[in-house]
Amino acid sequence: MSSKNQEVSQPLVVVAAAAEDLEDFELLVTDVARALELVPAPELVAREEGSEKAIEKLLAMASSVSGPLLVLPARHHAGAMPDRAGKARGVVARMRRVLIPSDGSEEVAAETRALYRRFTRVGVHVTMLHVMTENNMPRMWEGSGHHAAAWFDELRRRHGAAPDVLKVVSGEPGHELRVQAGAADLVVLFWRHDSRAGHAAVIRSLFARGIEVPKLLVALEWMEGHVSAGHVPEPSAGSG
Amino acid sequence: MITKLGTARNADVEVEEPGGLERVVAEVLFERPQADQSPWLLVVPSGPPSMSRVYESLLTVADGITGTRGSLEEDGTDASPAVFVSGLYDTRDGGAESLLVVRSWTTLALNRSFSTGERVLDLLSGVLWRVAGAKDAELFSSARWACLARPGTTVLVAEGSSSVLEVPAAHEVTEDRASSGGGVVQVIDTSTEAHPDSQGGPSTLHVVRIGAYQVAARRAPSRSRAVARQKAACQAGPAKLLAEQRVAWASRWAEADVEVVGNPELTSSVRLALFHLMSSVASSGEAAVGARGLTGPSYAGHVFWDADVFVLPFMAATHPRAARAMLEYRIRRVPSAIEAASTLGRRGARFPWESAHDGRDVTPKSGVNQHGEIVPIRTGELEEHITADVAWAAWQLASWSGRWRFLEGPGRPLLVETARYWASRARLDNAGVGHIESVTGPDEYHENVNDNAFTNQMAAWNLARAAELVERTGAAPELDEAIQWRVLSEALFDGYDPGTGRHEQFAGYDDLQPIFLSELGPVPVAADLLLGHDGVARSQIIKQADVLMAHHMIPDALRPGTLERDLDFYLLRTAHGSSLSPAVYASVLAREGRLDEALSFLDLTQNIDLDDVTGTTAGGLHLAALGGLWQAFVLGFAGVRVSSPDAEALVLDPHIPTQWRELRLKLRWHGRRICLRCRSDAVHVACSTPLKVRLGDGEPVVVRPPEAWVEREASRPLSQGRGKEVLR
Structure with a gap:
């Protein structure tokens, strides 16, 4: 495991069930670390994917670190893919397609936008997913057509997204995320660093149903202090 | 030493005043209001990026001709x-027409963004002020306005440290063409001077930018006229232009203000609404008032019923020239409306749901x-x-002004051709009952319904008012037509169900799934x-006021005693998914004296x-909601009834919440300026000429200038359905 930016001392905690998993996802870990300008700090955790106990353990770990936590799927879940040498092994993943769900709140929109800039800068295709629920939908909706177009345009601009980057669906967030995550190399999950019961519901749901996609848990508090404060140029119109 | 960095190209249009630009700029910026709790100020702090476009809409400055986002x-x-x-x-990519967007005159090259500072929109003068930087170390300040006294003229005055502000361009002339063949020429001159800091720090730049827009709707705009107007404004200079601005706005407020004594927050909100209404409508020519006015691009600048029903009454009651300009927009598009009706095999004029330049749908x-x-x-x-x-809007202007002249002259087609349309649109069944089938009412959750009560009642009202007009001025064969209109007006089914004592919104509505809003949330x-x-189409949930819209617009035409029952029934089923809805409920609830509920909708x-x-x-302000807010105060809480140009007395029926000490209104009615101080039991009336006033069902009293109190006769609240206004 290495980083191209050794000057940065902030850690990116990488959680894997086995050493093989770390190897399989080495390129992806490197990509994530480069985008976030962090040094990978691997952690091996023997975990049983999907069990309640394992989820609580993961969340406890995520709570104990201030920075991002990259959780790799267990190797036995990963399909066999040829590596660069054409040798069959686990997943030799790169970070090419990232899914960032947003609840549309001002805070998450701002941080989604900041990460979008970071990922776009290193050539990654980002899809933002807004799952409309009764908790985050506009209280007034004048209808399809003019209103919907204006609403979507503003939502997109608050996320700093080009028109084809933001996708809106309706439904149960955990389910919709699982549906969309299959097309991504990485799912970014913002959270409020609170693992108490009743919090982090979407994260729990995703881990409980075991999607085989690496997940990056990022605390909003950390984003505000690190990524958002950085001066990364906005992607030009049509990028992403 | 003062360095002149950039000036207008022509020396004679340069801003030249003793003391140079520093003094000119200082004179203007000195007048910046101190941000306080004044109900005349909208204070916007440096906010999160996500709010920036919302603030831009709220801080728009406009003069009825141009609107510039904040x-x-x-x-x-x-x-x-x-x-x-x-x-x-403009027609983009071969699509539908959208409001033309032209380049803004407010851009300056600031080499950083500011996380501190604030902007203040002074509603009393129509000036947007800004300071940026720390409180004790302001790095940039500005004032801008769209000249209400000279529509199409704009002014920006700014002062900033050369460490943050770069020298702007001196002279720009641009021309934008609309799809109609018309267009706009923009002439802008910017004068800049640098004044060195005596301590050796960065110098201070002083900037004055004056622009003029020359607009032509159907032909190429005149560049020479734009230059001449811009030159005249430069010669006046920013200080004089600001003084003119104050006078022009004071004149508008003198006939339009609303004040809730005892609630400065509410006063501030309603003044913000009125400010944007007044800013969005021209006072001459024709005024195409889009759903977002001149504050944003949403809804493509298209003209909906928002203009006729929600915006126009405020204009008719405060600045009739603007209401007249709005109706001129409709009058000039009557030929298109006649063509639209003809295409469908109908007679008369069918106005489009969305209208732009030429009046086609x-x-x-x-x-x-x-x-x-x-x-x-x-x-x-x-x-x-x-x-x-549209017909109702024309009647509103006549009723507020007390003059038939408009309806008898240029406004006549707005009543007569529309009535002609309804006469060819409605169907009489074997029992002689009139029906209008396959329509959508204001409640867009239920499309393509039969006998929508609102549509039928409005059509009946339209037919009756057109007949009244023709009976005043017409001759055969139009008089024969008017008789038919009267008959049809009486025959059209109004949705009333004697079994329930209320109006069914449309045929079959009562059979829908009875879901209450309480099941969905607040x-x-x-x-x-x-x-x-x-799902909503199968349910009784409605998007917005529909039957109650009729109670709001034509209260005297509905059956007496039905408002309360309709309110009780539809209140539980209205989602208020439309921004047009809460104001209407606030208004009719206030009329009924249900003040706590009315206040809740007013707050929303x-x-x-x-x-x-x-x-x-972010895409622009909801002009209809702003107009609806005014109507809730005037028609709801003050209970003003305006039903006919022939009305002999101004009718009021105030219901004032105990939380308010008084509701103060300034209006024009039948050519008079009126100031009202409304309390539930009495109204203080100040008027420019003698005025007959009736409170509730009391006897009319004559108020002679300058003022008098009119007391309510305790046992006589105003009832619905007065005399000949009752259709059935």
């Missing part, structure tokens, strides 16, 4: 700077839903009540997003844009 001078990626020119539309046939999927849009085909709404709620398009109405309740304020 973007920061440095713009940036979060900004949507734009200038909109009233009535000019520009309602899109499809649009996106919340998921970005393309879905059909049927409002253009079905929401036909717009035709009666209002407003986007019920169509929760239940889906088909005043916050629609301030709290961005729809998530779309």
Whole structure:
């Protein structure tokens, strides 16, 4: 495991069930670390994917670190893919397609936008997913057509997204995320660093149903202090 | 030493005053109001980027001809700077017409964005002020306004450290053409001077930018006229232009103000609403008032019933010239409306649901839903009540002004041709009952219904008023036609069900799934997003006031005693998914004396844009909600009834919440200026000429200038359905 930016001392905690998993996802870990300008700090955790106990353990770990936590799927879940040498092994993943769900709140929109800039800068295709629920939908909706177009345009601009980057669906967030995550190399999950019961519901749901996609848990508090404060140029119109 | 860095190209249009630009700029910026709790100020702090476009809409400065969004001078990626020119539309990519967007005059090269500072919109003078930087170390300050006294003229005055502000361009002339063949020429001159800091620090730049827009709707705009107007403004100079601005706005407020004594927050909200209403409508020519006025690009600048029903009454009651300009827009498009009716095999004039330059229907046939999927849009085909709404607007102007002259002259087709349309649109059944089938009422959750009570009642009202007009002035064979209109007006089914004692919204509505709003959550709620398009269509949940819209617009035409029952029934079923709805409920609830409920809807109405309740304020302010707010005060809480040009007395029936000490209104009625101080038991009336006033069902009393109290006769509240106004 290495980083191209050794000057940065902030850690990116990488959680894997086995050493093989770390190897399989080495390129992806490197990509994530480069985008976030962090040094990978691997952690091996023997975990049983999907069990309640394992989820609580993961969340406890995520709570104990201030920075991002990259959780790799267990190797036995990963399909066999040829590596660069054409040798069959686990997943030799790169970070090419990232899914960032947003609840549309001002805070998450701002941080989604900041990460979008970071990922776009290193050539990654980002899809933002807004799952409309009764908790985050506009209280007034004048209808399809003019209103919907204006609403979507503003939502997109608050996320700093080009028109084809933001996708809106309706439904149960955990389910919709699982549906969309299959097309991504990485799912970014913002959270409020609170693992108490009743919090982090979407994260729990995703881990409980075991999607085989690496997940990056990022605390909003950390984003505000690190990524958002950085001066990364906005992607030009049509990028992403 | 003062360094002149950039000036207008022509020396004779340069801003030249003793003391140079430093003094000119200082004179203007000295007048910046101190941010306090004044109900004349909207104070906007440096906010999160996500709010930037909402603030731009709220901080728009306009003069009825041009509207300039309140973007920061440095713009940036979060900004949507734009200038909109009233009535000019552009056809993009072969699609429908959209309001033409021209380059903003407010952009300056600031090399950083400021996280501190604030902007203050002074509603009393129409000036947007800004300071940026720390409180004790302001790095940039500015003032800008659109000249109400010289519509189409704009002024920006700024002062900034050379460490943050770069020298702007000196002279710019641009021309934008509309799809109609018309266009706008923009002439802008910027004068800049640098004044060195005596301590050796960065110098201070002083900037004065004066622009003029010359607009022509159907031909090439005159560049020479633009230059001449811009030159005249430069010769006046910013200080004089600011003085003119104060006088012009004071004149408008003198006839339009609303004050809730004892509630400065509410006063501030309603003044913000009135400010944007007044800013959005020209006082001469024709005024195409889009759903977002001149504050944003949403709804493409198209003209809906929002203009006729929600905006126009305020204009008719405060600045009739503006109402007349709005109706001129409709009058000039009567030929298109006649053509539209003819295409459908009808007679008369059928106004389009969405209108732009030439008056043809520009309602899109499809649009996106919340998921970005393309879905059909049927409002253009079905929401036909717009035709009666236009007639109602014309009647409003006549009723507020007390003059038939407009209706007998240029406004006549707005009543007569629309009545002719309804006469050819309605069907009489074997029992002689009139029906209008396949329409959508204001409640767009239920499309393509039969006998929508609102549409039928408005059509009946339209027919009766046109007959009244023709009976005054007409001759055969029009008089024969008027007799038929009277008959049809009486025959049209109004939705009343004697079994329930209320109006059924449309045929079959009562058979729908009886879901109450309480099952979905507190209002407003986007019920169509929760239940889906088909789900709301199957239910009794309605998007907005529909039957109650008729009670609001034509209260004297509905059956006596039905308001209370309709309110009780539809209140539980109205989602208020439309920004047009809460104000109407506030108004009719206030009329009924249900003041706590009325206040709740008033509160919602005043916050629609301030709290961005729809998530779309970034695209412009909801002008109809702003107009609705005024109507809730005037028609609801003050209980003003304006029903006919022939009315002999101003009728009031105030219901004032105990939390308010007084509701103060300034209006024009039948050519008089009136100031009202409304309390529930009495009204203080100040008027410019003698005025007959009736409170509730009391006897009219004559108030002689300058003023008098009119007491309510305790046992005589105003009832519905007075005399000949009752249709059935």
